Amino acid sequence: MIHFDNVTKVYANQNRPALDHVSVDVDKGEFVFLVGPSGSGKSTFLRLILKEERPNSGAIHVAGKDLARLSNFKVPHLRRRIGCVFQDFRLLPNKNVYENVAFALEVIGKPRRFIRKVVPEVVELVGLEGKAHRMPDELSGGEQQRVAMARAFVNRPMILLADEPTGNIDPATSIGIMKVLDRINRTGTTVVMATHDAAIVDSMRKRVVELEDGKIVRDQSRGVYGQAY
Amino acid sequence: MRANFIFSEVWIGLRRNLTMTIAVIITVAVGMAMLGVGLMINSQVGLMKGYWDDKVEISVFLCKKGTAMPACNGKAITPAQRTALEAHIKGTPGVKQVWFEDEATAYENFKDSYSTNKALVDATRVEDLPQSFRVSLQDPGNYQSVIQAVTGRPGVAQVLDQRQLIAPFFSLLDTLAFAALTVAIVLVLAAALLIGNTVRLSAFNRRRETGIMRLVGASNLYIQLPFIMEGVIAGLVGGVFAAVILIMAKVFLFDEVVRFFGDVTAVLSWNDLAQTITFTMIIGVVICILASFVTLRRYLRV
Numbered sequence: 413m414i415h416f417d418n419v420t421k422v423y424a425n426q427n428r429p430a431l432d433h434v435s436v437d438v439d440k441g442e443f444v445f446l447v448g449p450s451g452s453g454k455s456t457f458l459r460l461i462l463k464e465e466r467p468n469s470g471a472i473h474v475a476g477k478d479l480a481r482l483s484n485f486k487v488p489h490l491r492r493r494i495g496c497v498f499q500d501f502r503l504l505p506n507k508n509v510y511e512n513v514a515f516a517l518e519v520i521g522k523p524r525r526f527i528r529k530v531v532p533e534v535v536e537l538v539g540l541e542g543k544a545h546r547m548p549d550e551l552s553g554g555e556q557q558r559v560a561m562a563r564a565f566v567n568r569p570m571i572l573l574a575d576e577p578t579g580n581i582d583p584a585t586s587i588g589i590m591k592v593l594d595r596i597n598r599t600g601t602t603v604v605m606a607t608h609d610a611a612i613v614d615s616m617r618k619r620v621v622e623l624e625d626g627k628i629v630r631d632q633s634r635g636v637y638g639q640a641y
Numbered sequence: 642m643r644a645n646f647i648f649s650e651v652w653i654g655l656r657r658n659l660t661m662t663i664a665v666i667i668t669v670a671v672g673m674a675m676l677g678v679g680l681m682i683n684s685q686v687g688l689m690k691g692y693w694d695d696k697v698e699i700s701v702f703l704c705k706k707g708t709a710m711p712a713c714n715g716k717a718i719t720p721a722q723r724t725a726l727e728a729h730i731k732g733t734p735g736v737k738q739v740w741f742e743d744e745a746t747a748y749e750n751f752k753d754s755y756s757t758n759k760a761l762v763d764a765t766r767v768e769d770l771p772q773s774f775r776v777s778l779q780d781p782g783n784y785q786s787v788i789q790a791v792t793g794r795p796g797v798a799q800v801l802d803q804r805q806l807i808a809p810f811f812s813l814l815d816t817l818a819f820a821a822l823t824v825a826i827v828l829v830l831a832a833a834l835l836i837g838n839t840v841r842l843s844a845f846n847r848r849r850e851t852g853i854m855r856l857v858g859a860s861n862l863y864i865q866l867p868f869i870m871e872g873v874i875a876g877l878v879g880g881v882f883a884a885v886i887l888i889m890a891k892v893f894l895f896d897e898v899v900r901f902f903g904d905v906t907a908v909l910s911w912n913d914l915a916q917t918i919t920f921t922m923i924i925g926v927v928i929c930i931l932a933s934f935v936t937l938r939r940y941l942r943v
Contacts, residue, residue: 492858518646519859
């Protein structure tokens with residue numbers, strides 16, 4: 413599903429590469445934690461998957477497409493098959509829960525009837541039933557992140573990228589967030605989650621890819637956050 | 642659905658930048674009105690020149706006894722000279738027709754032209770007016786060579802082209818048209834910069850929305866269209882104001898000027914005006930689209 417082959421990314425005006433000859437394979441339906449200290453290249457990894465950045469060398473395939481050969485014109489179509497969740501939720505403050513989720517479908521031109529049908533389903537899937545008409549500032553951080561996940565998942569993407577989704581949320585609420593991510597993963601969606609949260613990684617027992625200074629230092633299939641001794 | 646969504650976005654954008662939108666509308670309106678006025682002056686000049694070209698004739702005034710013109714030496718033209726002169730004019734290339742105007746006819750014409758100035762007419766006697774040959778031309782633009790061919794012939798007091806009398810008026814009109822077009826170009830530039838600024842503000846105000854749109858895979862067109870539409874709508878509203886200004890300019894300015902000169906055939910038709918308005922509107926909208934598009938490419942990474 414996601415295939416990195418010897419990928420190197422150096423940002424302009426920097427001599428140290430953000431990613432240094434990284435090769436990773438993520439299969440369909442996998443759940444992968446991307447761990448490592450700040451600046452280790454986790455976010456760059458996710459941005460490369462979205463083709464927000466281009467690698468300096470190496471090849472990236474996402475959902476069977478070679479990103480280097482994907483024209484700019486088709487990048488939006490790639491992004492429709494990838495959902496994204498961030499630490500800062502990125503909700504629209506002047507739209508309620510339903511409208512925030514529906515926005516993702518409206519802007520890709522989905523018919524209204526389709527939106528009316530799927531948005532309530534997804535709002536329920538993330539555990540926000542009965543709160544569809546709340547505004548973001550009336551919700552807790554955990555609930556706002558659930559809205560963001562509903563928005564990321566409403567178009568049934570093949571891949572869900574989560575960049576520290578529990579970074580702004582207390583540990584108890586984080587468990588709920590992880591349950592939703594797990595539920596999404598069980599529908600067959602590949603999930604890649606960058607995180608610092610050791611407790612979550614340890615409790616989930618999923619594949620762990622550890623980055624350090626842009627290099628992969630560990631790739632374990634049922635790993636924990638800290639080094640495996 | 643799509644149209645609905647885009648128009649609600651456009652409306653939000655225009656309302657949030659109301660002052661900038663008003664500035665754009667005013668600039669576009671004045672700029673397009675200037676452009677239109679310049680074009681209208683041009684076609685008005687064309688029409689009036691055509692009107693005068695049909696009428697224009699060269700007057701070859703003949704010497705009579707006591708004429709103050711140095712070419713005459715105070716002597717009247719002899720009948721032999723007159724016959725020779727008529728033959729010469731007829732033989733000059735470019736001449737269509739020649740006819741003779743004697744003192745009596747000249748006096749009649751004079752009385753007609755100055756009917757409002759009774760004192761002048763009363764003070765003028767038939768003998769005061771010169772005889773002349775009236776020459777019409779095949780190509781009115783070619784009057785210079787005919788004038789040269791006739792000037793200085795024996796018995797010719799003075800050669801006058803009527804066009805010389807109205808030339809200053811036409812050159813004034815040309816200057817006005819040029820000034821209007823220059824102002825129009827400056828204003829169009831200002832409008833383009835203003836639109837660019839408005840779009841930049843809009844893009845900044847809505848960076849959250851556009852960021853999410855990008856993320857969920859909205860197409861570039863879908864992201865950019867609301868911004869471009871903002872420019873187009875501001876341009877169109879400005880164009881409508883410009884159209885109103887142009888209509889008023891025609892009714893209260895152009896038609897009045899033409900009526901003053903007395904040739905109703907040179908009145909600009911409503912059809913001409915409609916063409917000018919259409920043209921300025923298209924120019925205005927195209928400029929708005931271009932300005933929005935160029936700005937978006939800089940400030941809205943897709």
